[in-house]
Amino acid sequence: MSLIDSLPRRKAFSSEVDAGSREENASEHKSGAPFRSHRNGNSSSAPKLPKVDGLIPWIVPLAIVLVWQLACVTGFVPSRVLPAPTDVALAGWKLLLSGELIRNIWVSFWRASIGFVIGGGIGFAFGLANGLSQLSAKLTDTTLQMVRNIPHLALIPLVILWFGIDESAKLFLVALGVFFPIYLNTLHGIRTVDPQLIEMGRIYGMTDGELFRRVIFPGALPSIFVGLRFALGIMWLTLIVAETIAASSGLGYMAMQAREFMLIDVVVLSILIYALLGKLADSASRALERLTLSWHPAFQKK
Amino acid sequence: MQEALRFQPVDAEPVDHADIVVKARHLRRVAEGAARGLSLTIRGLRKAFGDNEVLRGIDLHIPAGQFVAIVGRSGCGKSTLLRLIAGLDAPTAGSIAFGEEPRAQDVRVMFQEPRLLPWARVLSNVEVGLGRQRSSADAQARAERALVEVGLGDKRGQWPSVLSGGQKQRVALARALVSQPRVLAFDEPLGALDALTRISMQQLLERVWRDQGFTAILVTHDVAEAVALADRVLVIEGGRIAEDVTIDLPRPRRRGSAELAALEGEILKHLLEGSEDTSDL
Ligand SMILES: Nc1ncnc2c1ncn2[C@@H]1O[C@H](COP(=O)(O)OP(=O)(O)O)[C@@H](O)[C@H]1O
Numbered sequence: 001m002s003l004i005d006s007l008p009r010r011k012a013f014s015s016e017v018d019a020g021s022r023e024e025n026a027s028e029h030k031s032g033a034p035f036r037s038h039r040n041g042n043s044s045s046a047p048k049l050p051k052v053d054g055l056i057p058w059i060v061p062l063a064i065v066l067v068w069q070l071a072c073v074t075g076f077v078p079s080r081v082l083p084a085p086t087d088v089a090l091a092g093w094k095l096l097l098s099g100e101l102i103r104n105i106w107v108s109f110w111r112a113s114i115g116f117v118i119g120g121g122i123g124f125a126f127g128l129a130n131g132l133s134q135l136s137a138k139l140t141d142t143t144l145q146m147v148r149n150i151p152h153l154a155l156i157p158l159v160i161l162w163f164g165i166d167e168s169a170k171l172f173l174v175a176l177g178v179f180f181p182i183y184l185n186t187l188h189g190i191r192t193v194d195p196q197l198i199e200m201g202r203i204y205g206m207t208d209g210e211l212f213r214r215v216i217f218p219g220a221l222p223s224i225f226v227g228l229r230f231a232l233g234i235m236w237l238t239l240i241v242a243e244t245i246a247a248s249s250g251l252g253y254m255a256m257q258a259r260e261f262m263l264i265d266v267v268v269l270s271i272l273i274y275a276l277l278g279k280l281a282d283s284a285s286r287a288l289e290r291l292t293l294s295w296h297p298a299f300q301k302k
Numbered sequence: 303m304q305e306a307l308r309f310q311p312v313d314a315e316p317v318d319h320a321d322i323v324v325k326a327r328h329l330r331r332v333a334e335g336a337a338r339g340l341s342l343t344i345r346g347l348r349k350a351f352g353d354n355e356v357l358r359g360i361d362l363h364i365p366a367g368q369f370v371a372i373v374g375r376s377g378c379g380k381s382t383l384l385r386l387i388a389g390l391d392a393p394t395a396g397s398i399a400f401g402e403e404p405r406a407q408d409v410r411v412m413f414q415e416p417r418l419l420p421w422a423r424v425l426s427n428v429e430v431g432l433g434r435q436r437s438s439a440d441a442q443a444r445a446e447r448a449l450v451e452v453g454l455g456d457k458r459g460q461w462p463s464v465l466s467g468g469q470k471q472r473v474a475l476a477r478a479l480v481s482q483p484r485v486l487a488f489d490e491p492l493g494a495l496d497a498l499t500r501i502s503m504q505q506l507l508e509r510v511w512r513d514q515g516f517t518a519i520l521v522t523h524d525v526a527e528a529v530a531l532a533d534r535v536l537v538i539e540g541g542r543i544a545e546d547v548t549i550d551l552p553r554p555r556r557r558g559s560a561e562l563a564a565l566e567g568e569i570l571k572h573l574l575e576g577s578e579d580t581s582d583l
Pocket residue numbers: 351354356374375376377378379380381382383
C-alpha cells in the first residue's frame with residue numbers, strides 16, 4: 001500500500017478521523033459521506049504480496065512489545081514502573097488458570113452488552129421516531145438535546161446514590177452514554193436521506209413500510225454505523241470508569257484490586273484487555289458495516 | 303463515448319432491414335389494440351407558489367402517442383407543468399384529463415437525475431418501476447426485458463455506483479418503461495450527459511417511443527434535441543404556451559439537416575426575442 005494511494009481518501013475523510021471528546025456530535029458538522037473509510041479500503045497495493053500486506057499493520061505493535069521487553073530486561077525501566085510483557089503474560093496465565101480472568105471479562109462483557117442494547121435500542125427508537133415524525137421530533141428533540149449537554153460521567157455520584165454499586169448503576173451509565181451517539185446519528189441519517197429518492201419511491205407506489213425498508217433505512221445506515229462505532233467507544237470508556245469507581249467485579253474492579261496489592265502486572269493486563277475488547281468491538285462493527293454497505297463505493301473492491 | 307459507439311450497430315443496420323423492423327414493431331403495436339398511448343387534455347391550467355404565478359392558463363391537447371417537446375427559458379415553469387401532468391403536484395386551477403382514467407403505472411416520469419437506489423442492484427432498481435405489480439411472478443423477467451431494451455442486459459447484477467452517467471440514465475429509463483406506461487414524461491433527462499452520450503440516448507428514446515407507442519412529453523433546454531425528436535414543439539413563455547410548432551419531418555431525422563436547422567433557428571429566435579421583452583434573464 002503506497003502512501004500516495006492512501007493520501008486522497010484519508011484527506012477526504014479526515015474530518016471524521018480526529019475524534020474529539022464529545023464524538024457523538026460529529027455527525028452534526030459533516031454532511032457528505034458520513035463515515036470514514038477503512039485503512040485497507042483501497043486495495044490498489046501490489047497484488048502479488050497479499051499476505052505480507054496484511055501483516056504490515058502489526059509491525060509497529062510488535063516492535064513496541066519488543067522494545068518494551070528489552071527495556072525491562074536490561075533494567076532501563078524498573079519493574080515497579082512497568083512490568084515486562086512476559087510478566088504481564090504470566091500474570092494473565094495465572095489468572096486464567098484460577099478462572100478469575102474469564103469471570104471478570106465475562107462480567108464486564110455482559111455489562112457492556114446489556115447496557116449497549118438498552119441504551120442503543122432506546123436511542124435508535126427515538127432517532128427513528130424523531131426522524132420520521134415531525135410531531136415526535138417537536139415533542140422530544142429539544143429535551144434530548146438539552147440532556148445531551150450533561151456529560152454522563154458527571155452523573156456518577158448521583159447514580160451511586162440512586163443505585164449503590166449495584167449492577168444497575170453500571171448498566172444505567174453505559175446505556176446513557178451509548179444513547180446519544182446512536183440517537184443523533186440515526187436522526188441525522190434519516191433526515192439526510194435524499195428527498196429525491198423518497199419522491200421516486202412514492203412515484204413508484206411504495207407504501208410507507210416499503211419506503212422505510214427500501215429507501216429510508218438503507219439511506220440512513222451509513223450514518224447509523226458512525227453512531228454505532230462512536231457508541232462502542234463510549235461504551236468501554238464508561239464501563240472502565242464505572243467499574244473502577246464502583247464495582248465488586250469486572251475488569252475495572254480487578255485492576256483496582258491489583259492496585260491495592262501493588263500487582264502492577266495485573267493492572268497492565270487489565271488495561272491491555274480493555275484495549276483488546278475495544279478493538280474486537282470495533283472490528284465486529286466494521287465487519288458488519290462492510291457486509292451491509294457493500295453497495296457503497298468506499299467499500300467496493302476495485 | 304463508448305456508449306455512443308455501442309449504439310452504432312443499431313443505426314448501421316442495412317436500411318431496408320431497419321425499415322422492416324420498424325414496420326413490424328409498428329404493426330405489433332397496432333395489433334395490441336389501438337394506440338398504447340393516452341391522449342391528454344389540459345384546460346385553463348394554473349399553478350402559483352405563493353405570489354409567484356408560474357403557469358397562467360395552459361390549454362393544450364396532446365393526441366395519443368404523440369411526441370411533444372416543451373422548451374422555454376430556465377424558470378419558465380416547464381418542470382412545474384410536467385409535475386402537474388404526472389400528478390406529483392396539484393394545480394391551483396384548471397384540469398388535466400387523460401383519454402382514459404390512467405392506472406398508477408400508466409404515467410411515469412424520468413428526471414435529470416437518475417434517482418437510482420444506490421443500495422439496490424441494477425435489476426432491483428428496474429423492478430421498482432413495476433410499482434404494485436412488483437410481487438407478480440413475472441416481475442423479474444419483465445425487469446430483465448426492460449434492461450435488454452435499453453441495452454444493459456449485461457449490467458443486471460451491478461451496483462449503480464459503478465455505472466457511467468449515461469448508463470444510470472438508461473437504467474432509469476428501463477425502470478420507467480418496465481410497467482409499459484401509456485404516458486412518459488421526461489424532465490431534461492439528458493441534461494447532465496456529455497454530447498456523444500446525449501445523441502445515443504436521443505436515439506434510444508426515439509426507438510423505445512416508436513416501439514412502445516406511449517405519449518411522450520419531453521422537457522428540454524436543447525432546441526436541437528426538441529426538433530430532432532418531437533412531432534411538436536411547445537414554447538412556454540410568461541406562464542402560457544407562446545408557440546406551438548408542428549415538426550412534420552420523416553423519421554429517422556438526420557441531425558444537422560437544413561430543415562431541422564431552419565426550425566431550430568426559428569424557435570431559438572422566438573426564445574431570444576421573448577427574453578428581450580421581459581429582460582429578466
Ligand atoms: N416547490 C416550489 N415552491 C416554490 N416555488 C417553486 C417551486 N417549484 C418551482 N418554483 C418556482 O417556479 C418557477 C418555475 O420553476 P420550474 O418549473 O422548475 O422551471 P423550469 O422551466 O426551469 O423547469 C421558478 O421561479 C421556481 O422558483
